[in-house]
Amino acid sequence: MASCPLICDTESWKNLKTHVEDIKKNHLRDLLKDEERCKSMIRTRWIVLDYSRQQVQKETMEQLFKLAEVAQLKEKINKMYSGEKINSTENRSVLHVALRAPRDAVIYSNGNNVVPDVWNVLDKIKSFTESVRNGSWVGATGKALQDVVSVGIGGSFLGPLFVHTALQTDGEASESAKGRQLRFLANVDPIDVARSTAGLNPETTLVVVVSKTFTTAETMLNARTLREWISSALGPQSVAKHMVAVSTNIELVEKFGIDPNNAFAFWDWVGGRYSVCSAVGVLPLSLQYGFSVVEKFLNGASTIDDHFYSTPFEKNIPVLLGLLSLWNVSFLGYPARAILPYCQALEKFAPHIQQVLWVSIDGIPLPYETGEIDFGEPGTNGQHSFYQLIHQGRIIPCDFIGIMKSQQPVYLKGELVNNHDELMSNFFAQPDALAFGKTPEQLTNEKVPHHLVSHKTFSGNRPSLSILLPTLTAYNIGQVSEGLGIFILGTTYFLFIWGINSFDQWGVELGKSLASQVRKQLHSSRTAGEPIKGFNYSTSTLLQRYLEAESGISSASTVLPST
Numbered sequence: 001m002a003s004c005p006l007i008c009d010t011e012s013w014k015n016l017k018t019h020v021e022d023i024k025k026n027h028l029r030d031l032l033k034d035e036e037r038c039k040s041m042i043r044t045r046w047i048v049l050d051y052s053r054q055q056v057q058k059e060t061m062e063q064l065f066k067l068a069e070v071a072q073l074k075e076k077i078n079k080m081y082s083g084e085k086i087n088s089t090e091n092r093s094v095l096h097v098a099l100r101a102p103r104d105a106v107i108y109s110n111g112n113n114v115v116p117d118v119w120n121v122l123d124k125i126k127s128f129t130e131s132v133r134n135g136s137w138v139g140a141t142g143k144a145l146q147d148v149v150s151v152g153i154g155g156s157f158l159g160p161l162f163v164h165t166a167l168q169t170d171g172e173a174s175e176s177a178k179g180r181q182l183r184f185l186a187n188v189d190p191i192d193v194a195r196s197t198a199g200l201n202p203e204t205t206l207v208v209v210v211s212k213t214f215t216t217a218e219t220m221l222n223a224r225t226l227r228e229w230i231s232s233a234l235g236p237q238s239v240a241k242h243m244v245a246v247s248t249n250i251e252l253v254e255k256f257g258i259d260p261n262n263a264f265a266f267w268d269w270v271g272g273r274y275s276v277c278s279a280v281g282v283l284p285l286s287l288q289y290g291f292s293v294v295e296k297f298l299n300g301a302s303t304i305d306d307h308f309y310s311t312p313f314e315k316n317i318p319v320l321l322g323l324l325s326l327w328n329v330s331f332l333g334y335p336a337r338a339i340l341p342y343c344q345a346l347e348k349f350a351p352h353i354q355q356v357l358w359v360s361i362d363g364i365p366l367p368y369e370t371g372e373i374d375f376g377e378p379g380t381n382g383q384h385s386f387y388q389l390i391h392q393g394r395i396i397p398c399d400f401i402g403i404m405k406s407q408q409p410v411y412l413k414g415e416l417v418n419n420h421d422e423l424m425s426n427f428f429a430q431p432d433a434l435a436f437g438k439t440p441e442q443l444t445n446e447k448v449p450h451h452l453v454s455h456k457t458f459s460g461n462r463p464s465l466s467i468l469l470p471t472l473t474a475y476n477i478g479q480v481s482e483g484l485g486i487f488i489l490g491t492t493y494f495l496f497i498w499g500i501n502s503f504d505q506w507g508v509e510l511g512k513s514l515a516s517q518v519r520k521q522l523h524s525s526r527t528a529g530e531p532i533k534g535f536n537y538s539t540s541t542l543l544q545r546y547l548e549a550e551s552g553i554s555s556a557s558t559v560l561p562s563t
């Protein structure tokens, strides 16, 4: 039995479906003439959020807030923060907010305050990373470990990579990272092994194996590969000095050959895609930038949690972002969203991790589409690749993210504007181009040749929102990347409203089990010449062609990339 009716059966949902027809009668170029409307849709907090170019009226927002109330959104948020096991299919709390809570905070899971455990790990990370960075922790040959390879995939990779990319050009962070390298090894493609170790010396490299379960096939094969890379160069006893782990599964960490004292724990109430503020991100980032910089990142993330928990929905940035996404996906029928940071440092920002389910949290098949296809590219690069699509092709709501003060200002004397202003000229122009478009009448008045008028017509009425950040320090990155938080929390929200589980991931299991069958077939065919069996004709044919090709590798001996 459902614990609550599907949201699509509520009056509030039906009213919004009816409201769509009212909205379709308006063009954004007309809505944007209403200054009072626009004024009510520009929110200035730690960031400036302007959603006046969304296809919404004041009434739309009122109805969306009503829908959130009907969906008991605030109650669900309260349950999340109070440690209730809202991840019901895995019987777990959802408490990534505890990872960046102040030391004196009290957050319960299973009747225990989890904050002291969080700070025990943070204190251990601080101590360990300081010893590596100051050279008191050295490798097997007595050399300081200046380079780090973080091995992990999915949530054990994407969040840390995003934050690393954003910190690389921050003044304070880049100064503290001088002389150090942080690389990531995620894909099981051996090319990724070659790339992540190119030019590195095992003597001065520390490998961090990041895996919540310590069972993920790609991560564990990559970890064994780097263990071999180190052992073959420095001897098997060197693993203790050159490999550490981040996991909830300390037993498997020890079985792998890593000293449990060199394992940094996190907990089952941290979902993989929400783990960047756990040791998953904090350990490799602190090795690269120092714990004090990463602590600022955590503090920034913590401000989002406070805002998210205590701010009324009308002024709640993550809730507004989530509700607008819900409106675009479930009512206006736009299945995708382009996230366009006009800041190269945020190039890894577009959330790659989306929760999409076809059943409700109670296992009931949903009669409406869920999920949103998010993609993105830093501006102005995107303008030279897919903006033709978003201007004149299908309608894709866009989120533009700009920075007021560049991390790395450049100005050439004599130029009209500095380089950041040049970038931001596009940040301010693109949303209006999408909203207003250009009509055939305007083109005719501009004396555009008649045969080109249709080609150069822009329909406009394409929704977007604009976010302006003050700058990108570790603190701001924490706000934004829990900006992964803003978007992920926003995503969590409308998943709360859709009534699906934002925190489990059964959907990835089937592919993994089928890959396991193929792995066994490849092994038996290559080592014992076993014929292919148990696959459909198409897959069997492809497998046959693959096995006939020369692999360039003999399974008789270990092969590592040439360094």
Ligand SMILES: O=P(O)(O)OC[C@H]1O[C@H](O)[C@H](O)[C@@H](O)[C@@H]1O
Pocket: 153, 154, 155, 156, 210, 211, 212, 213, 214, 215, 216, 219, 271, 272, 273, 505, 508
């Ligand atoms: O950290 P691990 O246990 O190795 O899992 C790595 C990743 O596996 C899957 O892709 C999950 O959907 C992710 O949430 C998780 O981050």
